Amino acid sequence: MLVTRYGHAALLVESGATRILIDPGTFSRDAVFDLTGLDAIVVTHQHPDHVDPDRIGDLLEANPGATLLADPETAARLGSPWRAHRDGELTLVGDLELTGVGEWHAVIAEPLPRVANVGVLVTASGEPTLFHPGDSYAVAPPEVDVLAVPLSAPWTKVAETIEFVGRVGPKVMFPIHDCTVSEAGHGVYWQHVSRFGGVPDARDLPQDGTLDM
Structure with a gap:
């Protein structure tokens, strides 16, 4: 399995001849x-940092045969063939x-309505299982x-990130959802999560980095 980051929460996952793109946002x-x-x-x-409303149409036109999956609210908003x-x-x-x-999205602030959020498990026979949770720490499969692991967001703090990583218990982790902090701030967040998360292989994969597993 080959995983390539395309900034923030966007991942390209490749296994054999199969190519899956997750969360192409602003x-x-x-x-x-x-x-x-x-x-x-x-x-x-549905948040724009996970699906760019102005550019998603061009991406679909360039990939007319792709299966299109989204949480129920986003699928309804985007319409067929989602x-x-x-x-x-x-x-x-x-x-x-893909499971x-x-x-539900994590709570950002009580006055804001919560939106649907459905993370995705990606696996194949003989391959490792990858988990992209979207914007939620609620479920640890x-x-x-x-x-x-979402590293920084208006809906979380470092202690919650570390607790989530511990509940999931992966062998390998790398950061996503980190465009919400500066380059200097990223290092502070990652230092804490990688030090206290208990993951044997914690890789600070850059925004355009690739992981070959």
């Missing part, structure tokens, strides 16, 4: 919207199995090998 690298040959595009929730991806639902895409995890 903070993503421009190059993510030039990708072709995608077998699926997965959106965890399909609702719900907690526990499994979708087969080429060599990969929905969770239902079992047997996760690789965790893409």
Whole structure:
């Protein structure tokens, strides 16, 4: 399995000939919207840093055969051919199995309405299992090998991130959702999470880095 970051929460996951893109949002690298040959595009929730409303259409045109999965609210907003991806639902895409995890975005502030959030487990026979939780620490699925951990957000703090990492218990982790802090701030957050999260292989994968597992 090959995982490439495209900035913030956007990940390209490749296994064999199968290519899955997760959360191409406004903070993503421009190059993510030039990708072709995608077998699926997965959106965890409707916030623009996870799905760019101005550029998602061009990405779909460049990948007309891709399976399109999103949480139920986002699927309804984007319309056909997007399909609702719900907690526990499994979708087969080429060599990969995509399983929905969770239902709700973490609370940002009590006056703000919560939106749906469905993370995704990505796995295949003989491959490690990757978990991208979107914007929630609510669910820690079992047997996760690789965790893409949201490092900084208006809805969390470092102690909660460390607690979540401990509950998931991955063998490998790397940061996502880190465009909300400066480069200097990133180092402070990552130092705490990597030091106290208890993960054997904690990799500070850069915004355009690649992980080969």
